[in-house]
Amino acid sequence: MLKKLRSSEYPILDVFLARRSSRALSPEPLTNEELMALFEAARWAQSSYNNQPWRFIYSKNNSNTWKSFLDLLVDANKEWAKNAYALIIVASKNNFDYNNKPSRTHSFDTGAACQNMALEGAQRGIVVHGMEGFDYERARSLAHIPSDYTIEAMFAVGKLADLDELPESLRVREKPSDRKKLDEFVFENQFKN
């Protein structure tokens, strides 16, 4: 049963309102199928020229690489992401496969893929929490990401925990965030500040 955490002005798919970037990670492991389903969802995103610029490099908790992946994060993220089943570095290929020329949309397209990943997680009760708070250059060198790829974000993924299991400091942050009103970001004919 999908729990809608927010309410919308216009009716939309439940999963959009069930998705949020929780910090409540359960120690219960994901199955391989659950982890792969997140990437499978990402796979079917839209991209310019169907270039699929997204790349995902993951480390599982307790693997040989885990500590060095976790150490990329700022302390405020480490505090909760240490309980993740896996950490994922997301990168994008700067150039098109078909002509090796720069793509304008490699970051935009990769954001689309990650939204699919987050929504599949929401549907399954899996936290898929994106982070900008990490060392981008150390992530590149640690994961051997070539210079013609852009480091976009990291994600922590894992089963959603009971809020009661969270320490107080994190529990108070579990309130779903709000959003701008539609007329603050949707304009007819021309931009308005």
Next chain:
Amino acid sequence: MLKKLRSSEYPILDVFLARRSSRALSPEPLTNEELMALFEAARWAQSSYNNQPWRFIYSKNNSNTWKSFLDLLVDANKEWAKNAYALIIVASKNNFDYNNKPSRTHSFDTGAACQNMALEGAQRGIVVHGMEGFDYERARSLAHIPSDYTIEAMFAVGKLADLDELPESLRVREKPSDRKKLDEFVFENQFKN
């Protein structure tokens, strides 16, 4: 009834497999609720610091601005997008609201919002087709988009037409695109070329 156009290796939400960038646009108008539901879906995407950098500027077919919006597109897009109910210019705010410093993820986050928009469309039988083939600088000046925003993409939206109504040149392009295999873009521990 959602028509899944592709099959996946791992089970995922039907809507991911129903979404595609069709060129089959029906002259039937969208209702205001349908158009607004697309932006409502975008609204609930994830973004760094919940900054919601996405902005949408739309022109409806037959409005005063329609011809100039359509003229931004390359001919190959004009050919089918002329039948859209609306064209949308998508921009993103480069800096954070809270401290006016550059955000690394404004394009990535805006891609996430547009993926929500496309999925809500797929659920409703509405084409939400992203395009990179347009004049980015003319789009900025036409829609009065300030210099501290990035032009990301344009979208054509409208009801999905019967394929039988499409001219032959477009009908042959309506085959759903395929994707890379998972092991071409998902790597454990480190990137592989």
